[in-house]
Amino acid sequence: EVQLVESGGGLVQPGRSLRLSCAASGFTFDDYAMHWVRQAPGKGLEWVSGISWNSGSIGYADSVKGRFTISRDNAKNSLYLQMNSLRAEDTALYYCAKDLEGATTLSQIDYWGQGTLVTVSS
Amino acid sequence: AIRMTQSPSSFSASTGDRVTITCRASQGISSYLAWYQQKPGKAPKLLIYAASTLQSGVPSRFSGSGSGTDFTLTISCLQSEDFATYYCQQYYSYPPLTFGGGTKVEIK
Numbered sequence: 001e002v003q004l005v006e007s008g009g010g011l012v013q014p015g016r017s018l019r020l021s022c023a024a025s026g027f028t029f030d031d032y033a034m035h036w037v038r039q040a041p042g043k044g045l046e047w048v049s050g051i052s053w054n055s056g057s058i059g060y061a062d063s064v065k066g067r068f069t070i071s072r073d074n075a076k077n078s079l080y081l082q083m084n085s086l087r088a089e090d091t092a093l094y095y096c097a098k099d100l101e102g103a104t105t106l107s108q109i110d111y112w113g114q115g116t117l118v119t120v121s122s
Numbered sequence: 123a124i125r126m127t128q129s130p131s132s133f134s135a136s137t138g139d140r141v142t143i144t145c146r147a148s149q150g151i152s153s154y155l156a157w158y159q160q161k162p163g164k165a166p167k168l169l170i171y172a173a174s175t176l177q178s179g180v181p182s183r184f185s186g187s188g189s190g191t192d193f194t195l196t197i198s199c200l201q202s203e204d205f206a207t208y209y210c211q212q213y214y215s216y217p218p219l220t221f222g223g224g225t226k227v228e229i230k
Contacts, residue, residue: 035219045158045166045209047219059217062123095165107213108156110177112165 002026002111004096009116012086020116022079022096030054030074033099033106036081038092039115048094049081053103064090086120093117124148124212128222134230139200143225145193145210154214157186157195160224161206169208170195197227205229 008020020036036048049060049070058070069082079096093115100110125148135141145155153173158166168177170186173193183198197204210222 044224045160045211045221047211047217047221050217050219059219061218100168100171106216106219107154108168108171108211109158109166110168112167114165 002098004098004111004113006094006096006113006116009094009118011119011121013122014087014120016086017082017084018086018118020081020083020094020096020118022113024077024079024096024098027098027111029072029077031103033057033101033103034072034079035097035099035106035109036070036079037095037097037109037112038090038118039095040089040092043092046092050099050106051079052105057104057106059106083118086118088120091118091120123218124151124215124220126210126212126220126222128208128210128225130225131223132226132228134228135200136230137200137202141197141200141227143195143208143227145188145195145222147191147193147212147214149215150190151212151214153189154212155186155188155193156211156213157184158209158211159204159206160209166209200227202229 003025035050067085095115096113097109098111101107155173157170160166174186207226
C-alpha cells in the first residue's frame, strides 16, 4: 500500500524558514517523480514544485521560485521542501504527492499524503 | 503559464442526475489533462487522466472527454458519495503544472 506521510509543518513567523519532509513507502520511490502541492484554507489546489527521480529535472511555481527548494533522498525514500523567506500567503496545507507516470516527467498525481499545515503569522 | 478555467464554480444537483463539469485551457494541451475529486478534509483523488482514461478503481459512471482546449467531466448518475469538489489539471507544459479553480457539486 502506497503511503506518503508529511511532517515538519507548524506556526512560523514571516521571513523565517521551515523544512517539510515526506516519508514514502509501498512503492519503488526512485522510479517516480514527486510533487508538493498546497491548498490554502478554503481555497483550491496549487502546485508548488516537482522533482524527477534523480533530481535532474526540477520545477517551481512562480510564487515560490527563489524561496523554496525541493529535494529528495532516494536512499531514505524521502522528499523534502525547504521553505525560506516565508510569507503570510504561504499559509496552507502542504501535500506530498506521487506522480502517476514515471521517473523523468511531471504529469498527473495518483497518490497524495494527508498534508502538513504551515501557518505563517506573527 | 497555462491557465485552466472551470465552469461552473459550483452548482446543486440531485442524486441520479447526469452532471457535466467543463474545463478550458488557455492554450492547447492535447489530451494532457487529469481530473480529481476532493471531499472535505481529505486529500484529492485521481479520477481520470489523459483526458478520458479512468483511473483504476474509479466507478464507470465517471467519464472524461475533450482535447486541445476544451474538456468535460461527466458523472452519468450522481450518487451521494459524489458530492465533492472537482479539479482539472494540465500537465502539457510545465513548470508550472496548473489546476483549475474547482467545481463544487452540492446536494439540491
